[in-house]
Amino acid sequence: MREIEVSKITDVIERLCIDANNHLPCDVKAAIERCRACEDGEIACGVLDNIIENYHIADEENVPICQDTGMACVFLEIGQDVHLVGGDLTDAVNEGVRRGYDKGYLRKSVVKDPVRRGNTGDNTPAMIYTEIVPGENVKITIGPKGFGSENMSAVRMFKPSAGLQGIKDFIIETVEAAGPNPCPPIVIGVGIGGTFDKAALLAKKAIMRPLDTHHPDPYYADLEVEMLEKVNALGIGPQGFGGKTTAIGLNIETLPTHIAGMPCAININCHVTRHKTEVI
């Protein structure tokens, strides 16, 4: 049994909120630069050049890459041999978000009621996803999620008879419907299986997964490659102005599901696909 003070979690979250918003992960940068090398349209190349210049400015000046610094999605993998002490875990996470968004000059984009609105003023509450795992560490991942792209996401409960083709069509349909709105080039997270809610969680986890990795099952790894190609043949292009680069990555996550169903969720993210991880 290892004791960890929740204040330590607060400190890490404060730091990760700022880091994630100001510094794009290397795998995302590499994917954007690879796509830039393949573009040939004048407007498309210009847009990608500006996107690259933008994250360089953010790195150098330590400022947010995008003004939508998102809802703070906080993934906690808590070792089952850890005893968290010194306070309430949820409060500790929210305190970290509150401090990070204040000290980092990040935008406060959370309203306290979905219908009646009203900004909470400190970007809390965080969206917290906890998982109990073996071991005595706490792994914390922050993924600030912008809503221009979140709004373009979709979930569908397929009949099993829809098969693989149903999922392929759904991906294309969703990207097509999103068009220029989610700030392409985008990252597409696909969650297949589980239940209604688990499929959506898988899709969110899929956008957090580095873009230079594949699903461990070759069947789905091949599907990732195939669907990325198909999405990029749509011609939507950077910012929707036309071009080869509609998406810089497509990750699939799967779970077993019920004999009667085939849930599928698609979470869309823009080119500012942010995530930072630290292990305590």
Add this chain to the structure above:
Amino acid sequence: MEKRITLPLTEELAKTLKAGDSVLLTGVIYTSRDAGHKRMCEALARGEELPFDPKDATIYYVGPTPAKPGQVIGSAGPTTSGRMDAYAPTMMSVGARGMIGKGARLPEVIEAMKKYNGVYFGAIGGAGALLAKQIKSAELVAYEDLGAEALRRLYVEDMPLVVIIDSEGNNLYETGRADYLKKHGN
């Protein structure tokens, strides 16, 4: 190939801009998003004046991050314009001709653009740090309680934009993609 343009966005200037043009825009623009637009349209409905002169004005759909010490403004890229579609025709009817944002617009907005010679410019979504560099001054005009969504007057220099929809209703989102697909034989 970039066109340098200086605001205000008069009818004459608007008519020279065509979908697909890359422009570098200089002049005074105003910031507003959903909550600010709602208030402005409610004020107009009550017969009140807007907090700024809308004649030939350009509105930037943006909610910037807070400025760090020494910064004019924080990161300031465009938000999704479609959320302002309910208000845009009203804003154009009182003279606010220019819109800067990203994403698709409804047919009724495009119809209003044709009627009032409106122009819809695209700024690069997600390039907030870069776009902030072109903003040389920022001052609060109204609705301070809305925080990031408050109405601000900005002076921008050489702000890099692309004309997405022009005053004749030509739409780069349609033509750009169609041109690409034609060229690549799909």
